[in-house]
Amino acid sequence: MSGPATADEAPAEETAARARVPAWRGGFGRLWSAAVISRFGDSLRTAALPLLAASLTDDPLLIASVTACGYVPWLLFGLLGGAVADRVDQRRAMWAVDLVRGVLMAGFALAVALDHGTIALLLVLAFLLTTFQTLFDNAATALLPAVVPRETLAGANARLMTGQQVAGGFLAAPLVPALLILGASAPFAVNAATYVVGALLIASLRTDSPDRAPKTAGGTLRAEMAEGMRALWRDSALRGLSVATALTNIGMGALIATLVLHITGWLDAGNSGFAAAITAFSIAAVAGGLVAPRLAVRIGRIRSILVAGIVQTCALVALGTVRELWAAVAAMAVFGAMSMVWNVNQATLVQERSPAEMLGRISSAFRTLAIAGAPFGALLGGLVAGTWGLNTPALLAAGTFTLAVASLGALIN
Template sequence: MTPEKPGPASATSREDGTTGRRRRFTRLLAATAVSRFGDGLHLTALPLLTATVTPDPTAFAGVTVAQTLPWLLVSLPAGALVDRLDRGRVIAVTNGVQAALAAALAVTVLSGGIGLPVLYAVAFALGCCQTLTESAAAALVPQLVPATALATANGRLTGADIIAGQLLAVPLAGVLFGAVHALPFLVDAATFAAAGLLLTGLGAGRARHPDSEPRASVPKDIAVGVRWLAADPGCRSLALVGALINTVLTGCFATFALFALRLLDVGDAGYGLLMGAVSVGGVVAGLLTGTAWRRGSPRLLLLLSLWVPAVACLSIGLTSSPLLAAAMLALVGFGGTVWTVVTITLRQAVIPAHLQGRVMSVFRLTSAGTAPLGAVLGALLVDSSGLRTPWLVGAGALVLAPLLAGPALRAVPEEASAP
C-alpha cells in the first residue's frame, strides 16, 4: 500500500497551480451538494409515489431493488468507463441525463399516466447515473487536490453529501410530495441541471494511460482493476473490513424501526429523530476528520472508526433509553464517516491515477455488495434471539475487525506526512 508517486494525477496542478485546483474542487463540492440533494429527493419520494400506485408489498419492494441493483450490475463497467473518459465531463453529462429523467417522471405524474413499469425503469436509470457519477467523483478528487489535502477534501465532500442528501432532502421530499406529487421530481430535475452546469467546462481531463499498457476491451479493463486490488494487501484488507462493517450495520438497521418503536417506545416521530442523529454524527465527522488526519495519526483514526461504532453498538443493544440511543447512534454515524473518509483517502493516495475508477468500483462492489446478506442475517438473529441481538453481535464483530485489517494497519502511516 505504497503511496502513488506524483505523475499523471498531478498534471492539472502543474498547468494552473494551487488556485486553479482550488476553484475546480470548489465547483465539484458545490455540484456534489446540489446533486446529492436531488438524490435525496427522489430516493425518498419514489417509495411514496409507489405507495399511490400499488399496495402490494412485493411490487413496492421492487422499486427499492431497481434503485440499488445498478451497484451490482453497473459499478464495474462504470469504473472502466471512468478511467477512459474525462471524469469531470462524465459527471456533468450524467447529471444532465438525471435532470431529463426526473423531469420526464414529473410530467408523467402530472399527466396521471404513472405505473409500475415506468417507476422501475426510472429508478433503475437514476441508479445507473448515480453509480457512474460517484465513481467518477471519487476518481476525480486526486486530480484536483494535492495528496496532503485529500483527507480534508473527502471530509468536506462527505459532509456535503450527508447535509444535502439526508438532513435537508429527506424531510423536504415528504413535504413537497404532500403538496403536489410531482413537485419533488421537478425540484430534483432542477438540482441535477444546476449540478451539471457547475461542472461544464471543468477541464480536469482524463488520467493519462501509460504507453506501456495498450487499450483493451472493457471486460479486460475491469479484470485489471480486480487483479490490482487482489494483489495489494492493504487495499484488499480494507475492502474485506468494509464488507464486514456493511454487513454489521445493515443487519442492525434492517430491523431498527421495530427496535425503536417496541424497545425504546419513541413513536414514528422519535424514530425519525433517532435516524437523524446518525446523520448529525456523520456531518461532525466529515468536518473534523481532515484536521484530525493532519494533526494526528491516520492509523489511530482507522482504529477509532472501528472501535467507536463497536462501543456504540454494544450500548444500543443494552439500553432502553432513547436519549442514550440517540447519542450512540450519533457515534455510529461519526465512526462510519471517519472510516469512509480515511479509507477513500488512503485508496486515492496509492491507486495509480489511470486505475482509480476501476479499482474504486471493485472496492465498492466488494465492500457494499454484502448489504443483502447483512439484512438477512439481521432478520434471522432477531427471529431467533430478539431485537437487541444484531447490535450485540455486531459490536463483537467490530471489536475483532482490526484483526482482519492487519495488512492495512501496517501500511497506514502513523503520521500524516504522506497519506
C-alpha cells in the same frame, strides 16, 4: 503502489501536509457545490423512499428489497463503470449521467403524483439509479485529483463529505415531512431538479485530462477491469480495508433497509422520530468530517478507521438494546460521526495509493468488493426483523462490525 499495510502511516509532517484544504477557486468550488446539491436531492429521496414503501406494504422483506436493489448494480456493473471512467472524459460522463438521472426522477415523481407508485416501480428505480451511479461515482473519484493538488486530497474529501452531510441530513431530512405535506411526489421532484443543477455545474468545470498510458493492442474493458482488481489485491492495505468495509456493509445493508421499521415500529416514534434519527446522524457526521483529517495526522489513516469501527460497534449495540428514542438518536449521532471518520480516510487512502491512470478501476474494484455484502445484508435484515424482532438488524450490524474491527486490527503492526 504496493507496500506494507502500514505504508499510510507517514511521518507527521507529511501526513499534516495531506490534511491541508484546497482553495475554492480552480474548479473545486463548483465540484463541491455540484456534489452538495446532488446529495441534498438524493437525501430527500433516500428519506422519502422507505416511507413511501412502508405506505405501500408492511412486509419487512419487500421494504428491504428496495434497498437491496439499490446495491445490486454495483455487483453487476461496478467494475465496468471504473474501466469506462478511466477511458472517457470524466467530467463529461458525470454531467451526462446526472441529466439522465434527472429525467428518471422526474418521471418517477410524475408516476407518484398520479398514484401509480408501486413496489415494483420502486425496485426498478432503485436499480436504474444505482446502475448510472457506478459510472458517476468512479468518475468523480478519479476527477478529484485533477481538480485539487494531491497534498490537499484529505482536506478536499473532508470538505466534500461534510458539505454533503450538512445538505443531506441537516437540511434535507427535516424538510421531508414538510415536503410530504405538499404531496408524496414532492421530494422526488426536487431530487430531479438537483440532478439538473448538478449537471450544469459539472459541465462548467475546466480540467486537464489525466495522463493515461497508451492502450495495448487488443486491450479490452474486461482485461482492464482485471488489471484494476489485481492492482487492488496487490496492495495489502487496500485489500484489507476492502474486506473490512465489505463486512461493515453487510451490517449497514441490514440496518438501513429496516431503520424506518426500527424507529416507527419497535420504538413507536413515528415519521418524526425517523427524521430525528437521520438528522442526528448527519449533524454528527459534520463534526466527524472536521475531526477525520486531524485524527489521521495524529494516529494514521488505518488506525483512524479502526477507532471509528470500534466506536460504531458500541453505538449499534446501544441502538439494538435500549428501547428509547433518545438512545436511538444518540446512537445514530455517534455512528454518524465515526462513519465520516471512516469514509474520509478510506477515500483518501484509495486516492493516495492508486496511480492516476488506474484510479477509476482501483476505486471501482474497491467499491465492488466493499459493497458486495450490502444487498445480502439488506435482505438478511428484512428476514431477521420479521423473524426475531425489528431491533435485531442493529444487533446483526454490531456483529459484522466486530468482525471488521478484528480484520482491521490485523493490519496494524
